[in-house]
Amino acid sequence: xxxxxxxWMLAGAVVVAVLVVATVLILIAGADPLTGLQGLIAGxxxxxxxxxxxxxxxxxIAIVALTLIPALRAGVFSVGAEGQVIFGAIFATAATLGTxxxxxxxxxxxxxxxxxxxxxxxxxxxxxxxxxxLAERWHVNIILSTLLLNYIAAGFLGWTLRTWLASGENxxxxxxxxxxxxxxxxxxxxxxxxxxxxxxxxxVAVLFEWWRRTSQATRIGVFAERPRLALRLxxxxxxxxxxxxLVSGAGAGVVGWLQVxxxxxxxxxxxxxxxxFSGLAVALLGALLPGGILLAALFFSALTAGALGIQSATGTxxxxxxxxxxxxxxxxxxxxxxVTARSGAARPAAAPPLTDVAAVTxxxxxxxxxxxxxxxTEERS
Amino acid sequence: xxxELWASILAGAIVLATPLVIAGLGEGFVERxxxxxLGIEGMMILGAFVAVFVASFAGLVAGLAAAMLTGLALAAxxxxxxxxxxxxxxxxxxxxxxxxxGLSTYLYQLWIPAGQTNVSVPTAPKxxxxxxxxxxxxxxxxxxxxPLVYGALVLAIAAWAIxxxxxxxxxxxxxxxxxxxxxLRGVRPRQIGAQTLLIGGALAxxxxxxxxxxxIGAFSPDITAGRGYIVLAIVIMGRMTPVGIAIGxxxxxxxxxxxxxxxxxxxxxxxxxxxTFPYAITLIVLVLTSRAALRRHLGRHLxxxxxxxxxxxxxx
Numbered sequence: 001x002x003x004x005x006x007x008w009m010l011a012g013a014v015v016v017a018v019l020v021v022a023t024v025l026i027l028i029a030g031a032d033p034l035t036g037l038q039g040l041i042a043g044x045x046x047x048x049x050x051x052x053x054x055x056x057x058x059x060x061i062a063i064v065a066l067t068l069i070p071a072l073r074a075g076v077f078s079v080g081a082e083g084q085v086i087f088g089a090i091f092a093t094a095a096t097l098g099t100x101x102x103x104x105x106x107x108x109x110x111x112x113x114x115x116x117x118x119x120x121x122x123x124x125x126x127x128x129x130x131x132x133x134l135a136e137r138w139h140v141n142i143i144l145s146t147l148l149l150n151y152i153a154a155g156f157l158g159w160t161l162r163t164w165l166a167s168g169e170n171x172x173x174x175x176x177x178x179x180x181x182x183x184x185x186x187x188x189x190x191x192x193x194x195x196x197x198x199x200x201x202x203x204v205a206v207l208f209e210w211w212r213r214t215s216q217a218t219r220i221g222v223f224a225e226r227p228r229l230a231l232r233l234x235x236x237x238x239x240x241x242x243x244x245x246l247v248s249g250a251g252a253g254v255v256g257w258l259q260v261x262x263x264x265x266x267x268x269x270x271x272x273x274x275x276x277f278s279g280l281a282v283a284l285l286g287a288l289l290p291g292g293i294l295l296a297a298l299f300f301s302a303l304t305a306g307a308l309g310i311q312s313a314t315g316t317x318x319x320x321x322x323x324x325x326x327x328x329x330x331x332x333x334x335x336x337x338x339v340t341a342r343s344g345a346a347r348p349a350a351a352p353p354l355t356d357v358a359a360v361t362x363x364x365x366x367x368x369x370x371x372x373x374x375x376x377t378e379e380r381s
Numbered sequence: 382x383x384x385e386l387w388a389s390i391l392a393g394a395i396v397l398a399t400p401l402v403i404a405g406l407g408e409g410f411v412e413r414x415x416x417x418x419l420g421i422e423g424m425m426i427l428g429a430f431v432a433v434f435v436a437s438f439a440g441l442v443a444g445l446a447a448a449m450l451t452g453l454a455l456a457a458x459x460x461x462x463x464x465x466x467x468x469x470x471x472x473x474x475x476x477x478x479x480x481x482x483g484l485s486t487y488l489y490q491l492w493i494p495a496g497q498t499n500v501s502v503p504t505a506p507k508x509x510x511x512x513x514x515x516x517x518x519x520x521x522x523x524x525x526x527x528p529l530v531y532g533a534l535v536l537a538i539a540a541w542a543i544x545x546x547x548x549x550x551x552x553x554x555x556x557x558x559x560x561x562x563x564x565l566r567g568v569r570p571r572q573i574g575a576q577t578l579l580i581g582g583a584l585a586x587x588x589x590x591x592x593x594x595x596x597i598g599a600f601s602p603d604i605t606a607g608r609g610y611i612v613l614a615i616v617i618m619g620r621m622t623p624v625g626i627a628i629g630x631x632x633x634x635x636x637x638x639x640x641x642x643x644x645x646x647x648x649x650x651x652x653x654x655x656x657t658f659p660y661a662i663t664l665i666v667l668v669l670t671s672r673a674a675l676r677r678h679l680g681r682h683l684x685x686x687x688x689x690x691x692x693x694x695x696x697x
Contacts, residue, residue, distance in 0.1 A: 148660045159651050162651070327478075330475070
């Protein structure tokens with residue numbers, strides 16, 4: 001009971017911290033925080049178009065986050081969603097344009113969608129395979145390999161849009177040809193950019209809820225803390241690495257397809273647009289649980305849309321205020337997760353340690369195991 | 382390619398390697414003590430911004446100092462959240478990076494609203510060490526650099542000496558190797574860890590300021606372009622030793638300088654290939670280093686106890 005109250009108080013402290021930071025940032029800009037708040041609300045809800053924007057922004061982030069959960073729960077800390085989104089988008093664009101080229105005008109829309117989605121998933125998964133293999137074979141740190149591969153993916157996309165997928169028209173920004181009309185995802189809410197692809201989040205959420213109840217999910221959780229026990233339960237390091245990385249890669253790849261077929265109907269250099277990093281942050285913010293992730297994704301999207309509202313309402317506050325607030329929020333939530341995990345009020349939400357050395361906390365205490373976790377509650381509070 | 386071009390590639394390599402050396406030495410302390418600072422990128426970029434902003438009215442030295450303080454402050458925040466409150470080190474590192482990237486962009490856009498021309502400050506003057514600068518090929522690279530470059534060299538030697546000869550260096554190594562036994566022998570792991578993190582943060586901030594004040598003279602959003610992460614890779618490649626880190630940084634600096642300057646030559650390759658070249662080579666070297674480390678590790682364990690090697694887990 002006390003633990004729960006404390007949890008709410010800590011969450012309240014994070015909200016207060018975020019509000020204080022936002023107020024200070026707006027004051028530095030010489031604007032009125034209340035005007036900023038009005039702008040934020042207007043930016044999110046003033047018209048159906050804005051609500052559509054909210055969905056278009058939130059769904060890709062949520063899909064990336066949900067499909068990252070298995071990896072994060074296994075302690076496989078992949079930061080490569082940016083690059084996987086890019087590869088998914090390239091594969092989906094190439095496959096869609098290729099289909100149109102082979103079979104001409106008459107291809108029905110659902111065929112395009114299946115081809116786009118499957119090839120997007122394949123592209124993302126293929127690009128996730130390399131860091132998984134490097135980690136499995138030679139223990140190459142996944143954080144670093146995926147980070148470096150993001151830059152390589154961005155370079156490959158730039159080259160792609162200049163060469164084999166270039167539109168051929170003379171445009172200022174490099175881009176691919178327009179996708180055939182049938183392959184574009186139709187609008188879900190007329191007059192907005194929200195397309196029927198946003199419904200995919202329901203599919204992903206249902207799949208996740210099913211996965212969560214399988215024994216595989218349990219084994220992955222065990223793997224993170226006791227790899228040898230997981231081995232006895234029938235999952236190896238290799239299987240965990242490949243499985244979780246392929247799932248997260250496929251999810252990010254599907255998002256790549258969504259962004260191309262749903263939003264722009266062309267491939268641009270900006271296709272990933274930070275969706276991969278936001279997805280990782282949202283997965284961690286949502287404590288690796290689907291409900292929390294959907295909420296956090298909507299919040300992230302609302303912040304991005306609302307910050308544009310703040311910018312136009314105040315005139316002086318740059319919309320990048322959203323990025324600062326996201327960072328503060330992640331920091332605050334990480335701190336709360338740390339405090340509650342230590343005091344035994346909840347299981348640790350975030351990923352387990354990265355290295356052998358980290359199995360012992362810096363103070364020299366062994367990492368709290370489930371059995372000893374409840375012990376420290378009273379003395380800490 | 383002419384000798385003049387190679388001379389400028391080498392000179393550029395040293396310039397580009399300098400921030401990596403500085404931040405890498407800091408991270409070397411952090412990782413030797415068994416910690417990980419994934420927030421380097423955020424500390425570097427905020428340092429890079431603060432340095433230009435402060436230098437624009439208070440001069441170069443004040444700019445460098447302010448950048449160090451900025452990195453120090455972010456490291457103190459990280460120390461508080463991770464090692465006092467018990468948050469996850471990786472998550473907080475990413476959060477600090479998000480915060481640094483966001484804050485530097487926000488403050489920069491406030492300082493210089495869209496449409497206004499960027500503010501430039503004078504960069505650190507290049508020293509001309511007389512006739513030595515005229516040595517072909519290596520003259521400009523070794524003897525015609527700014528004091529910041531030579532400062533990084535001094536820093537590398539100092540870091541080497543600290544690990545080699547001082548009590549603090551020994552304590553850091555002890556804490557990293559085995560915090561429990563170190564604590565039993567009277568070393569305070571938490572304190573040592575905090576000190577290394579603060580050193581790492583201050584040096585990351587300084588490294589950011591070297592990017593802006595050392596060669597460009599102005600700030601722009603995302604100016605660090607992932608160099609904070611490159612630093613992490615370099616520290617792994619250099620096996621956390623000052624000499625190894627310096628070599629890794631020079632390698633990356635050379636690759637980047639080569640990529641920048643070789644584009645203008647007769648070798649016609651796609652420009653994207655040049656841009657991604659340093660990241661790709663870093664990845665390859667990282668793979669080779671990890672492979673070698675794994676072999677050493679397995680070799681050691683196989684000799685000692687054949688049964689243990691296969692079940693043991695290394696960093697994922």
